Amino acid sequence: MNPTKRNSHAIVEFVDVLLRDGAVIQADAIVTVAGVPLLGISLRAAIAGMTTMTEYGIFDGWDADHRRRNAQP
Amino acid sequence: MSDPKPTRSQGDLAETLELLLDKGVVVNADIAVSVGDTELLGVELRAAIASFETAAEYGLDFPTGTDMERVTAAAGVDADDSKSVLERPDPPTTEGSE
Numbered sequence: 092m093n094p095t096k097r098n099s100h101a102i103v104e105f106v107d108v109l110l111r112d113g114a115v116i117q118a119d120a121i122v123t124v125a126g127v128p129l130l131g132i133s134l135r136a137a138i139a140g141m142t143t144m145t146e147y148g149i150f151d152g153w154d155a156d157h158r159r160r161n162a163q164p
Numbered sequence: 165m166s167d168p169k170p171t172r173s174q175g176d177l178a179e180t181l182e183l184l185l186d187k188g189v190v191v192n193a194d195i196a197v198s199v200g201d202t203e204l205l206g207v208e209l210r211a212a213i214a215s216f217e218t219a220a221e222y223g224l225d226f227p228t229g230t231d232m233e234r235v236t237a238a239a240g241v242d243a244d245d246s247k248s249v250l251e252r253p254d255p256p257t258t259e260g261s262e
Contacts, residue, residue, distance in 0.1 A: 101176070102177075104177065105177050105178050105181055108181050108182045108185070112185045112186070112217070113185075113215055114214070114215060115215070115216060115224050115225075116211070116212070116213045117213075117225045118209070118210070118211035118212075120207065120208060120210070121206075122206070122207050123203070123206035123208070124204070124206075125203070125204060126202075126203055135227045136227060137216070137227050137230075143216060147216050147230075147239070148230065148231040148238065149231075151234075
């Protein structure tokens with residue numbers, strides 16, 4: 092019986108799927124109080140493993156930059 | 165075989181997430197709290213979450229600075245073919261879209 096181990100397995104699989112598939116979040120919201128638009132939210136976010144990120148051309152230059160910098164002592 | 169209990173719950177979370185990201189989720193909510201005739205509180209929400217592939221297929225907005233040509237190429241979809249699901253409430257200015 093080792094429930095914590097089973098739990099961590101689920102989390103590992105969860106993260107694995109999230110990093111492999113990546114996730115794009117697009118959210119727009121306006122909060123209106125008494126007829127006055129008070130708060131606006133515009134959110135564009137992406138999370139993925141670097142393999143997926145660079146495959147889709149995000150952080151491409153940054154990734155190359157880091158590799159170049161670390162290659163030179 | 166030696167497991168006394170079926171361990172179905174183990175992959176459930178990951179499977180759910182995979183399905184959720186693959187299909188994508190769109191939330192389109194208009195909430196209005198009114199007392200009498202006056203609208204006290206209103207919330208308008210348009211949100212979507214999907215995997216990179218699904219997001220590219222349906223033309224979701226990637227973060228600014230993303231090369232959309234690379235995205236559509238990587239996802240294997242035509243840019244013109246994308247079926248937009250979210251009507252942007254207020255199209256932001258697209259200056260410096262290099």
